[in-house]
Amino acid sequence: MTNDTGPGSGPAPFEGEALRALTLQDTAVLAFALLEEGAGDALSPLRKPALATVSVNGAPALRTVILRNFDRKARVLELFTDARSTKVAELKREPRASMLFYDPRRDVQLRLAGRAVPLTGAAAADAWAAAGLPSRRAYLAVAAPGSPSDAPTSGLPAEIEGLIPSIDKLEEGRVNFALIRFGFDEADLVVLSRTGHRRARIRWPADAPVMEWLVP
Numbered sequence: 001m002t003n004d005t006g007p008g009s010g011p012a013p014f015e016g017e018a019l020r021a022l023t024l025q026d027t028a029v030l031a032f033a034l035l036e037e038g039a040g041d042a043l044s045p046l047r048k049p050a051l052a053t054v055s056v057n058g059a060p061a062l063r064t065v066i067l068r069n070f071d072r073k074a075r076v077l078e079l080f081t082d083a084r085s086t087k088v089a090e091l092k093r094e095p096r097a098s099m100l101f102y103d104p105r106r107d108v109q110l111r112l113a114g115r116a117v118p119l120t121g122a123a124a125a126d127a128w129a130a131a132g133l134p135s136r137r138a139y140l141a142v143a144a145p146g147s148p149s150d151a152p153t154s155g156l157p158a159e160i161e162g163l164i165p166s167i168d169k170l171e172e173g174r175v176n177f178a179l180i181r182f183g184f185d186e187a188d189l190v191v192l193s194r195t196g197h198r199r200a201r202i203r204w205p206a207d208a209p210v211m212e213w214l215v216p
């Protein structure tokens with residue numbers, strides 16, 4: 001139930017009959033379909049959600065991330081990051097986090113609330129092995145993300161600037177690699193429509209979902 005309008009035309013906003021026919025069950029199906037699309041399609045706008053954490057001083061902190069994997073049964077999303085980044089320190093202190101996805105083609109917003117755990121070393125070994133070589137290169141950055149620099153910089157050592165180093169060289173960055181596993185127990189979906197918006201919330205107090213309509 002993705003409201004695709006036909007071959008070649010792709011997803012579209014929910015209007016008219018498509019909106020009126022939308023059931024609570026459909027919204028749950030749609031939420032999971034959006035996450036699967038984001039994890040599976042590098043070109044989808046759902047590939048680049050925002051991750052919100054709580055900063056050390058209690059303020060909200062937001063950044064764009066790339067969705068690497070989605071396990072629908074466990075309701076867990078996976079992200080890659082630098083173990084030295086601020087977000088990792090924030091999550092170690094306060095694992096409560098949320099994620100925001102917006103699909104401009106369907107005009108749908110999906111917010112997820114849950115807990116995110118950064119894993120490094122052996123716990124992140126499978127993710128490191130699955131990461132593409134260009135992804136691994138980022139972890140060779142000499143200084144931590146967010147470090148001040150006198151000049152514009154990629155942060156990478158000069159000798160690997162603009163190229164993909166050997167596997168052996170990439171291995172040196174492994175120590176800086178972290179896998180973030182974000183498990184969610186609440187999803188809030190807003191469908192924007194000229195016909196009249198819709199909003200649904202799905203919560204998982206246990207394994208079985210509890211769904212309800214909300215005023216958008």
Ligand SMILES: Cc1cc2nc3c(=O)[nH]c(=O)nc-3n(C[C@H](O)[C@H](O)[C@H](O)COP(=O)(O)O)c2cc1C
Pocket residue numbers: 048061062063064065066067079080081082085086087088145146
């Ligand atoms: C399109 C895009 C995708 C990004 N993907 C990631 C990502 O997957 N992981 C990551 O750690 N940072 C990613 N970033 C950089 C973050 O948005 C952020 O600037 C960086 O991780 C530092 O965040 P922090 O200081 O809050 O930890 C991405 C940035 C952009 C613009």
